[in-house]
Amino acid sequence: MDIFTARALQRVQLYSLPFEEVKDVTEEEQNDFLEKLVLISKSNPYYASQILQKLLNIWPTASDEYYEYLSEWIASIPLSPTSIDTVIYTIGDHLIHMKECPSVIASGGTTGNRTWEAALALSEYLQNIVIKGNVLELGCGTGMVSIAMIMKNKSLLTNNHLFITDGDENVVNIAENNYNLNLPNNANVVFQTLFWGTDPVPQVDTILAADVTYDSSVIPSLVETFVQSGAKRVLLAATRQFNN
Helix, strand or coil: HHHHHHHHHCCHHHCCHHHHHHHHCCHHHHHHHHHHHHHCCCCCHHHHHHHHHHHHHHHCCCCCCHHHHHHHCCCCCCCCCCCEEEEEEECCCCEEEEECCCCCCCCCCCCCCCHHHHHHHHHHHHHCCCCCCCCEECCCCCCHHHHHHHHCCCCHHHHEEEEEEECCHHHHHHHHHHHHCCCCCCCCCEEEECCCCCCCCCCCCCCEEEEECCCCHHHHHHHHHHHEEEEEEEEEEECCCCCC
């Protein structure tokens, strides 16, 4: 049930939810998931209704409460592809809330609208290590990586700075909004645009970056930025592209 719940909170497409694996869960597990479904319904009642209808087909002993919720949500309409939803990710022991467009696909102009796999992988990795000193995130996207890092290293900002950057000012604003949604105290956090190879680079101890190498033409500027930062450690995650 944990995998099913995590995927539902991330708003994956219905066909990606493993309904067959939750046919025989306990009544307690059903009720726990209903609480999560109510949470989902606050920003996306249509998605909640679609899941609940499918679950009621495989949970014949579900209580009347389930049908009452379904009656509330059944008339709702799907969000448009560009509509903002509150998506919840489980990273380590933390629940991270992100304002995203779950229906968006990878294409031009969508950066910052969805958290991609490389950012999730790096965020999970950061739960297992200690980060010290000043930190710079490049190509911040939704801000997931920095948020996950600080949730694990909450004392880091006592005497250090975190620089959350992207080349697109709108993306920086999205990351800042998501950061404030999860960590209202952003003292010693700097949100700024940063053009690699052009703008001055903050002096830091660690660089974080996810999915910033998909365009090979920018790699020389990216490496130059690494060098200019004086960072002792660079943690980089990328999605491998396989061509037929």
